[in-house]
Amino acid sequence: MQPIEEIKPQQSIELLKSLHILTRDGKVNQDSRRKLKQVYHLYQFIEPILTEIKEIKEDYLLVDHGAGKSYLGFILYDLFVKLSQGRVIGVEFNQKLIDQSEKLARELKFERLSFLTSDINSSANLIDSPVDIVTALHACDTATDDALHFGLNKKAAYIIVIPCCQAEVASHLKKNKAQSLKMPLAELWRHGIHTREMGSHLTNVLRCLLLESQGYQVTVTELVGWEHSMKNELIIAKRTGDKKGNATERIEKILHEFNLEALKSRFLI
Ligand SMILES: C[S@@+](CC[C@H](N)C(=O)[O-])C[C@H]1O[C@@H](n2cnc3c(N)ncnc32)[C@H](O)[C@@H]1O
Numbered sequence: 001m002q003p004i005e006e007i008k009p010q011q012s013i014e015l016l017k018s019l020h021i022l023t024r025d026g027k028v029n030q031d032s033r034r035k036l037k038q039v040y041h042l043y044q045f046i047e048p049i050l051t052e053i054k055e056i057k058e059d060y061l062l063v064d065h066g067a068g069k070s071y072l073g074f075i076l077y078d079l080f081v082k083l084s085q086g087r088v089i090g091v092e093f094n095q096k097l098i099d100q101s102e103k104l105a106r107e108l109k110f111e112r113l114s115f116l117t118s119d120i121n122s123s124a125n126l127i128d129s130p131v132d133i134v135t136a137l138h139a140c141d142t143a144t145d146d147a148l149h150f151g152l153n154k155k156a157a158y159i160i161v162i163p164c165c166q167a168e169v170a171s172h173l174k175k176n177k178a179q180s181l182k183m184p185l186a187e188l189w190r191h192g193i194h195t196r197e198m199g200s201h202l203t204n205v206l207r208c209l210l211l212e213s214q215g216y217q218v219t220v221t222e223l224v225g226w227e228h229s230m231k232n233e234l235i236i237a238k239r240t241g242d243k244k245g246n247a248t249e250r251i252e253k254i255l256h257e258f259n260l261e262a263l264k265s266r267f268l269i
Helices: 013-018 030-056 071-079 095-108 120-126 143-153 168-175 184-189 192-213 247-257 261-267
Strands: 061-065 087-092 113-117 133-137 158-162 216-222 233-239
Touching (some): 013 071, 013 095, 030 158, 061 143, 071 087, 071 095, 071 113, 071 133, 087 095, 095 113, 133 143, 143 158, 184 192, 192 216, 192 247, 192 261, 247 261
Parallel strands (some): 061 087, 061 133, 087 113
Antiparallel strands (some): 158 233, 216 233
């Protein structure tokens, strides 16, 4: 059989079939190609981070929040973690998805890949060990914020998120629109579609400032071309311990100017 361009030599074909990335006769499933592309792109960013962390600590721990079917956890494990002493925990509140992932991990003998049925919010109390890397790929709405708070709580060396649609900030912008429209800048979110876009953009700006206020150096980039996914912003935060001087003040000012003070607990620590 011809080698398939997307499949890397060390990958488990059984895993790719079980994740429906390959069909039973070994061809790439067109519906899954997009997900595979996203995960591979993400892997290009995560691989050097895993290498760096592994050098410092052999039994490192990566926690993947809002794991869903655990594509990311399985592929990271298969490509990198299985060849090291590291561990991966996928956190997900849908028991059915957890059961499927646990079954697959058992079948593939991926012994250091485990799963936790939990709301992200409560998971910090359930994971005792130090956490080195936190990921969240398209964790719905405010679940990304919960993943950030988890990473901050655990003082993770790296926090890597690709946010999903975010509705909370947009709903507050909408609620307070009449009051905001006194200022010309509110034109930026007067129309419904702009409210949604502005809400999403503002959320990610506040997330970056939150990370910077807590001693993280933040890089924001595009995950894959927009043709692959609309939810495409990749935020990589590396813990340096240097808190950005004006970040907290800027969060406060932004929340005030956009009439978003009700969201203080989300973006301020
Ligand atoms: C859009 S899916 C993404 C799944 C996976 N990360 C991926 O990219 O394929 C989001 C997942 O997050 C889970 N989720 C959402 N909010 C959560 C929360 N607060 N705690 C735990 N899981 C959550 C959902 O059940 C869903 O499986």
